[in-house]
Amino acid sequence: MVVPETKPVISCIMPVYNGDRWLKIAINSILQQTFTCFELIIVNDGSTDGSGDIIDAAAARDTRVTVIHQPNQGIVAALNAGLAVARGKYIARMDADDVAISTRFIRQLAIMNADPRIMILGTGSRTIGPDDSSDGATAPETTEKIRCILGNNKTNRFPPSILQVLHPTTMMRTDCIRAIGAYSEEFEHVEDYDLYLRASSAGLIAEIPEILMLYRIHGNNISVRKLHEQEQNAARCDVVRVRDNRQARGLRRQRISGPTFAGWVGIRRYRRERQLGLAQTRALYDAGLLALKGALKTSPSVSLHLLARCAWYLALDLGPWRASGKPGGTGSSARDQDKAFS
Structure with a gap:
């Protein structure tokens, strides 16, 4: 003992x-x-x-x-x-x-x-x-x-x-x-x-x-069973915690419209599913269109960031390194994929 x-x-x-x-x-x-x-x-x-x-x-x-x-x-x-x-x-x-x-x-x-x-x-x-x-x-x-x-x-x-x-x-x-x-x-x-x-x-x-x-990894992992729900809630968390942090520091509140939020949820889901080989490029187009649709009622910096991220992922999917396994390829981690936005 x-x-x-x-x-x-x-x-x-x-x-x-x-x-x-x-x-x-x-x-x-x-x-x-x-x-x-x-x-x-x-x-x-x-x-x-x-x-x-x-x-x-x-x-x-x-x-x-x-x-x-x-x-x-x-x-x-x-x-x-x-x-x-x-x-x-x-x-x-x-x-x-x-x-x-x-x-x-x-x-x-x-x-x-x-x-x-x-x-x-x-x-x-x-x-x-x-x-x-x-x-x-x-x-x-x-x-x-x-x-x-x-x-x-x-x-x-x-x-x-x-x-x-x-x-x-x-x-x-x-x-x-x-x-x-x-x-x-x-x-x-x-x-x-x-x-x-x-x-x-x-x-x-x-x-x-x-x-x-x-x-x-097994069939009962929350990260597998609740993937879409997780990303929806994580996107809500992003909005609330950024709002709280900006308010605590006396920074101006960022505007995020409904379509923009839906676009961000789509991007988050795409990023997760891409790691599992499930994501479709069409879903990324849809997320980009939502970001465009909500741009007039969203802070410009937010819209530009989301559109840039969509373009980055499209480049990764359509580029010559798509299946290379190098940073940006289908075998890379989310951290590698998002390094341009860190």
Whole structure:
């Protein structure tokens, strides 16, 4: 049995709802971290499968595990319940279906301790399928210097630009997350993106470009099932948070018409679907037409930005590098595709 220090440095929060299929692997990948001064707060959000028994068994064998059993209230309530009892200087996120590489905490901690400007730090990840049983415990120790990508946050104009990191890879400063009001239920399925936009006003978002998380893709991922709903809510979040940031800084409010907003939703959906090989160029034309239609009742800088983005994506789709896999090709990341607008 591992006995924790008096006060943990890291509080890892894992919300669980009917996650018994991969839950043991996820828990073990945290308990086998090379950095050991942490607490693992598992919030059982009203599971009806065997998750509760698995969680209680983990707590019985390792005193670093704290368990919260609550009626089903959704992921935001579960995350905030964990945050309310967290004792660590840092919050680490973990999902019940993913696998953390054993050196994840120690690599993130080194960066967070060295640079107080960083409020949220993500890591690189590799996708795995539903049948991958790796426990993440075999990652070799390394003395290689840690590289870090700092986000170029621009949240005072629409559409905002931030470094978007994979939520379950993040480590965050506890005092910052509490100061901004924790997670919000205002924008369903994009509570992480909303948190990033609010936290970016306090400091930097960054990422370690190392694979320190195995991200499991299966048929029940929210990012797959609720893609269109996510992008609709993320676009609403963009409007509200930019408005709030501009108001707080005494900046003039930007005008965004209904057609312009619909065009931005279309662009966001296209960008996501493009990564899955689903997006059609026609959808991008439609988004551009909506941006044009709403231009007279929209701030010129907003309309120009959206039209420029449409033109950029069209160039990527129709250019000679379309299938090259180079930045801009179909194999590139959203970050590569959007580098002209960061």
